[in-house]
Amino acid sequence: MHYSVIIPVYNRPDEIEELLKSLTEQTYKDFDVLVIEDGSSDTCEEIVNSYSEKLEIQYFFKENSGQGFSRNYGFERAGGDYFVVFDSDCLIPPHYFQVVDQFLQKNPVDCWGGPDRAHPSFTLLQKAINYSMTSFLTTGGIRGKKNRIGTFHPRSFNMGISREVFEQTGGYKITRMGEDIEFSIRILRSGFKSSFVEDAYVFHKRRTSLLQFYKQLHFFGRARVNVNSMFPGEIKAVHLFPFLFLAGLAISFPLSFSGLPLFSALIFLYPLYAFLLFADAFFKEKNVQVAFLATIAGFIQLTAYGAGFITEFFNRSLQKR
Numbered sequence: 399m400h401y402s403v404i405i406p407v408y409n410r411p412d413e414i415e416e417l418l419k420s421l422t423e424q425t426y427k428d429f430d431v432l433v434i435e436d437g438s439s440d441t442c443e444e445i446v447n448s449y450s451e452k453l454e455i456q457y458f459f460k461e462n463s464g465q466g467f468s469r470n471y472g473f474e475r476a477g478g479d480y481f482v483v484f485d486s487d488c489l490i491p492p493h494y495f496q497v498v499d500q501f502l503q504k505n506p507v508d509c510w511g512g513p514d515r516a517h518p519s520f521t522l523l524q525k526a527i528n529y530s531m532t533s534f535l536t537t538g539g540i541r542g543k544k545n546r547i548g549t550f551h552p553r554s555f556n557m558g559i560s561r562e563v564f565e566q567t568g569g570y571k572i573t574r575m576g577e578d579i580e581f582s583i584r585i586l587r588s589g590f591k592s593s594f595v596e597d598a599y600v601f602h603k604r605r606t607s608l609l610q611f612y613k614q615l616h617f618f619g620r621a622r623v624n625v626n627s628m629f630p631g632e633i634k635a636v637h638l639f640p641f642l643f644l645a646g647l648a649i650s651f652p653l654s655f656s657g658l659p660l661f662s663a664l665i666f667l668y669p670l671y672a673f674l675l676f677a678d679a680f681f682k683e684k685n686v687q688v689a690f691l692a693t694i695a696g697f698i699q700l701t702a703y704g705a706g707f708i709t710e711f712f713n714r715s716l717q718k719r
Contacts, residue, residue: 399499401429401558402478406468407486408435411442413603414486418445422452426495429482430454432472437462464573466581469554473564481564485555489517489601497597498558508560508590509582511552512598520603526691527604527611529679536675536696537636549586550594554578555602563590576621583629611695612702619706627714637707644704672697 403421407414414433421431431453433446437460446457460471473481480502484490498510516528531538552558557578567584570577586592605611619640626633650664672693679692 399428399480399502400478401480401482401495401498402472402476403429403431403482403484404434404469404472404476405431405484405486406434406436406465406472407438407442408462408465409438409440410486411440411445414442415445416489417484417486418449418453418455420490420492422449423492424490424495425492426499428499429495430456430476430478432456432458432476434468434472435459436465436468464577465554466570466573466577468573470569473569476561478561480558480560482558483554483556484600485602487603488514488555489603491599491601494598494600498595501593501595501598505593507593508563509552509558509585509592510595510598511550511557511592512595512600514556514602515599517601517603520601521606522685522687523608523691523695524603524606525683525685525688526679526695528602529683529688529692530695530699531604533675533678533692533696535671535678536699537639538699550592551579551582551586552592552594554581556598556600559585560590563588566590574621575617576625579621579625579632580628583625583632608694608698612698615699615702616706616709619703619708620710621706623707623710623714640700640704641707642704643700644708647701 405414405417418431421429433442433455435441435443435458441459443457443459446455449455456475458471458475460468463471469483482498501510514528514532516525520528530536554577563585567581567588570581571584572580582592605614622633622637646664647668650668675693675696676689680686680689683689683692
């Protein structure tokens with residue numbers, strides 16, 4: 399099978415360089431690459447052209463419309479049997495397409511996704527953020543430890559769809575505020591099967607500062623409410639945990655001085671949670687600095703998501719009034 403890789407990019411030429419280099423190292427070679435420059439001022443055309451003899455690659459420049467519609471732009475021009483979407487801040491391990499192709503030969507699904515991991519070259523902060531985004535303790539990342547077929551919702555940093563999926567669904571209908579969640583829901587509601595492919599992982603850099611990380615997770619919280627407005631019932635219990643975490647954090651400190659046993663006990667839950675995060679991160683990363691930063695990132699993830707969630711919820715409630 400032939401795969402077309404779709405990469406939207408906005409002002410990140412250095413990331414594209416690393417991503418394209420990783421694609422040249424694939425053991426499975428039957429794929430082409432489409433780089434969609436989304437109205438960048440700092441373009442990557444020169445870098446893309448430098449790979450013209452190493453990859454079957456095309457470069458397109460378009461006006462800025464956001465990553466969802468930029469992916470559609472690539473889908474419309476792709477020639478593969480399957481379309482594979484990567485974010486520009488990903489590195490792809492050499493076995494990726496080999497694993498995917500072998501999986502699809504045995505399990506001909508219409509849509510798949512895989513997990514993300516931290517590359518050894520990542521900074522301590524990038525490793526800490528990766529831990530936070532993929533840890534069970536923060537409700538983050540992809541859940542599941544084995545290949546499964548069913549209702550898995552892939553995310554656009556590491557996602558593949560068949561040509562038929564695009565032709566039937568029309569691709570992304572929104573370009574921001576949860577566009578990948580919305581697209582995944584429509585794919586499944588159209589009757590297509592999805593699968594989580596455990597070994598089809600990518601190395602995802604995510605954000606390079608805690609402030610950027612906060613802003614991103616705040617946006618994710620807002621996006622979940624936005625998606626629920628289109629598909630009522632898509633807010634599950636797990637999505638309420640960050641809000642409850644934030645609410646508990648906000649009331650526990652002032653009320654802990656009230657003398658009431660319940661609130662006095664509540665304040666001790668957060669240090670306990672911090673200890674669990676630190677211990678788990680240290681066990682997995684074997685680095686004290688990463689574990690310390692991961693604990694901070696975990697608290698930022700939950701508070702930022704919770705704040706974005708409640709902000710968007712109230713904004714929409716006020717708009718209805």
